[in-house]
Amino acid sequence: xxxxxxxxxxxxxxxxxxxxxxxxxxxxxxxxxxxxxxxxxxxxxxxxxxxxxxxxxxxxxxxxxxxxxxxxxxxxxxxxxxxxxxxxxxxxxxxxxxxxxxxxxxxxxxxxxxxxxxxxxxxxxxxxxxxxxxxxxxxxxxxxxxxxxxxxxxxxxxxxxxxxxxxxxxxxxxxxxxxxxxxxxxxxxxxxxxxxxxxxxxxxxxxxxxxxxxxxxxxxxxxxxxxxxxxxxxxxxxxxxxxxxxxxxxxxxxxxxxxxxxxxxxxxxxxxxxxxxxxxxxxxxxxxxxxxxxxxxxxxxxxxxxx
Amino acid sequence: xxxxxxxxxxxxxxxxxxxxxxxxxxxxxxxxxxxxxxxxxxxxxxxxxxxxxxxxxxxxxxxxxxxxxxxxxxxxxxxxxxxxxxxxxxxxxxxxxxxxxxxxxxxxxxxxxxxxxxxxxxxxxxxxxxxxxxxxxxxxxxxxxxxxxxxxxxxxxxxxxxxxxxxxxxxxxxxxxxxxxxxxxxxxxxxxxxxxxxxxxxxxxxxxxxxxxxxxxxxxxxxxxxxxxxxxxxxxxxxxxxxxxxxxxxxxxxxxxxxxxxxxxxxxxxxxxxxxxxxxxxxxxxxxxxxxxxxxxxxxxxxxxxx
Numbered sequence: 001x002x003x004x005x006x007x008x009x010x011x012x013x014x015x016x017x018x019x020x021x022x023x024x025x026x027x028x029x030x031x032x033x034x035x036x037x038x039x040x041x042x043x044x045x046x047x048x049x050x051x052x053x054x055x056x057x058x059x060x061x062x063x064x065x066x067x068x069x070x071x072x073x074x075x076x077x078x079x080x081x082x083x084x085x086x087x088x089x090x091x092x093x094x095x096x097x098x099x100x101x102x103x104x105x106x107x108x109x110x111x112x113x114x115x116x117x118x119x120x121x122x123x124x125x126x127x128x129x130x131x132x133x134x135x136x137x138x139x140x141x142x143x144x145x146x147x148x149x150x151x152x153x154x155x156x157x158x159x160x161x162x163x164x165x166x167x168x169x170x171x172x173x174x175x176x177x178x179x180x181x182x183x184x185x186x187x188x189x190x191x192x193x194x195x196x197x198x199x200x201x202x203x204x205x206x207x208x209x210x211x212x213x214x215x216x217x218x219x220x221x222x223x224x225x226x227x228x229x230x231x232x233x234x235x236x237x238x239x240x241x242x243x244x245x246x247x248x249x250x251x252x253x254x255x256x257x258x259x260x261x262x263x264x265x266x267x268x269x270x271x272x273x274x275x276x277x278x279x280x281x282x283x284x285x286x287x288x289x290x291x292x293x294x295x296x297x298x299x300x301x302x303x304x305x306x307x
Numbered sequence: 308x309x310x311x312x313x314x315x316x317x318x319x320x321x322x323x324x325x326x327x328x329x330x331x332x333x334x335x336x337x338x339x340x341x342x343x344x345x346x347x348x349x350x351x352x353x354x355x356x357x358x359x360x361x362x363x364x365x366x367x368x369x370x371x372x373x374x375x376x377x378x379x380x381x382x383x384x385x386x387x388x389x390x391x392x393x394x395x396x397x398x399x400x401x402x403x404x405x406x407x408x409x410x411x412x413x414x415x416x417x418x419x420x421x422x423x424x425x426x427x428x429x430x431x432x433x434x435x436x437x438x439x440x441x442x443x444x445x446x447x448x449x450x451x452x453x454x455x456x457x458x459x460x461x462x463x464x465x466x467x468x469x470x471x472x473x474x475x476x477x478x479x480x481x482x483x484x485x486x487x488x489x490x491x492x493x494x495x496x497x498x499x500x501x502x503x504x505x506x507x508x509x510x511x512x513x514x515x516x517x518x519x520x521x522x523x524x525x526x527x528x529x530x531x532x533x534x535x536x537x538x539x540x541x542x543x544x545x546x547x548x549x550x551x552x553x554x555x556x557x558x559x560x561x562x563x564x565x566x567x568x569x570x571x572x573x574x575x576x577x578x579x580x581x582x583x584x585x586x587x588x589x590x591x592x593x594x595x596x597x598x599x600x601x602x603x604x605x606x607x608x609x610x611x612x613x614x
Contacts, residue, residue, distance in 0.1 A: 122521050126601060141523055142520060180513055182521070184518065184526070185507070185525060186521075188503065192503055192529075194580055194584050195561050195562050196558060197587055198583065199495075200491050200492070200587075205484075206484075206488045206492075210488050211488075212590045213478075213594060214429050214451075214596075215591045216448055216596045216597070217429040218497050219491070219496050220588075220591050220596060221500075221532060223588040224528065226581075227584070227587075227589075230577075230582045233581050234581060237574075241570070241572075245566065248562070248566050250506050250510070252563075254505055254506045255555070258505075259555050259559075261544075263552060265545055265548070271537050273502075274533075274537035274541060275537045276505065277501050278533070278537065280507075280519065280534075281533065289519065290522070295531075298598050
């Protein structure tokens with residue numbers, strides 16, 4: 001599909017892209033760039049690409065497609081660095097979890113003649129780094145584009161086809177709507193998970209060892225999201241502030257109301273909420289976005305529980 | 308191990324016990340009782356026991372072990388009903404998620420000579436009803452007893468051995484500590500999950516269809532707990548009120564502080580919390596309480612995502 005693809009950033013998403021590109025024969029040459037010499041070396045050991053450099057400008061030179069996969073707070077620095085080296089006619093995209101901020105950081109630096117198409121594949125795991133990627137990460141997941149006014153339809157279609165061949169489904173929407181949507185489906189869940197794990201960690205009446213031992217009764221589900229990459233999530237919080245604060249306000253308002261129902265023994269209200277929420281899981285399974293098996297189909301841990 | 312075991316209630320836990328008893332040859336006769344004729348019929352179709360009745364008193368007659376597996380709010384009614392029929396020397400236990408309340412509801416009705424030992428196996432899935440049980444549910448999970456003063460050590464050991472043969476590990480603690488511990492490891496996570504799914508369901512700027520489509524970016528994890536049995540969880544909220552309200556207050560306090568860090572752009576504070584929470588997941592996996600695979604080892608959904 002492309003003669004040369006440059007991957008700037010080679011963490012979970014970048015390294016999954018590298019593997020998907022190879023598996024689906026989507027590029028003649030994959031150039032890999034990352035700031036950290038250790039990470040770059042690891043990518044080379046894994047054989048993820050065809051050339052390796054810590055200089056992002058060198059990686060993007062002559063590339064037909066440039067994919068920036070870095071924490072969103074690093075977007076402007078990367079854009080500044082690569083802008084002079086971008087080839088006219090190249091497609092420049094990103095994978096950041098917030099779009100208004102990434103656009104504000106990158107767009108001013110994009111040279112005329114380069115097609116900048118902001119994107120966000122909704123895929124990931126709690127792991128990070130070049131070892132954690134896998135070629136199937138994007139299969140059955142959505143990739144959202146938030147094209148700017150005047151985007152070349154042919155470039156958008158070419159990029160869409162690239163992502164489809166990586167296994168993804170394509171949606172487009174405006175950046176503002178993307179940021180609100182992700183605030184509720186992704187950012188709030190992660191923040192809540194981080195928060196509850198922090199609360200449990202701070203308790204003194206219940207020991208940390210007890211929290212760990214008895215975590216299978218619910219708590220462990222939250223620890224997965226709360227094990228996600230700290231740099232990435234710090235940047236998401238700082239760069240989608242308004243939408244996140246709005247969702248947090250709604251969540252807290254609803255929680256106060258639920259707390260009041262518990263305090264005053266309003267069983268009917270509790271039962272109504274707990275019934276209503278059940279239907280959503282069914283819809284998610286029907287939409288192919290989660291597995292239809294109890295406990296996420298987890299296998300019972302092989303090792304015996306330790307006291 | 309026992310000549311006759313009576314199971315009062317045949318939902319997820321009761322029917323898993325029935326299957327575990329059969330698989331491990333733990334009883335000569337299993338008597339099954341539930342209030343609902345439909346559920347009882349289903350249990351009979353599934354061949355879960357040896358006798359079936361909607362009359363709990365009839366089921367417990369001559370039983371050496373009686374296990375009450377009903378929503379905690381029904382504990383007193385069941386205790387009243389079965390008390391006159393309990394055999395002297397029998398062991399009476401339960402599986403309720405709150406212990407102070409269950410003890411207060413049941414103990415006054417237990418006849419002298421019957422060994423009442425409150426219990427709670429920390430095991431379950433988001434499913435409910437007799438079809439949802441399976442024999443391995445308790446494997447590698449903890450079963451907590453909260454024995455009353457003066458409990459016969461031989462009866463406690465016999466009940467412990469029964470649960471060990473069902474695959475569980477045994478712990479004992481006082482009922483008050485149990486209720487606080489479960490409030491943080493189980494009750495708060497469920498309440499928070501119900502709440503966030505409710506918040507998302509109520510949004511108007513983001514459609515329900517979008518929440519479902521894009522749920523794999525974090526939200527879907529919460530929908531599993533929020534699909535749990537509404538009656539059971541209403542009763543837990545009503546019967547462990549004090550401990551739950553205490554944990555909710557701590558959670559909300561921490562969330563307010565996190566929200567403030569987001570509003571004021573305190574990246575260092577965010578990064579510190581997000582780093583600290585990562586370690587807990589590792590400990591849970593090392594303790595054999597969760598699977599060591601990204602995304603809970605979920606298989607990618609087989610069916611294609613629907614637009």
